[in-house]
Amino acid sequence: MSEAEYELLMDVVRTAIAPELEIDSMARLFSISTFPKAANDNQGAWPLIPFPDGWFAAC
Secondary structure (H helix, E strand, C coil), X not given: CCHHHHHHHHHHHHHHHCCCHHHHHXXXXXXXXXXXXXXXXXXXXXXXXXXXXXXXXXX
16 A cells, blocks of 8 residues: 555545534534423332342343
């Protein structure tokens, strides 16, 4: 690979990974400093209800 081909390749890579200003400005516009409260928020954590003996769970 010649130096000219290498420089051309590097220009293409720089262009591909450059941040898109339009997307970044939209992300800043819609950024939320506090998350909205969920519609099903029960105002606290639910208690832990253990499985009966012999029952198991897997995720």
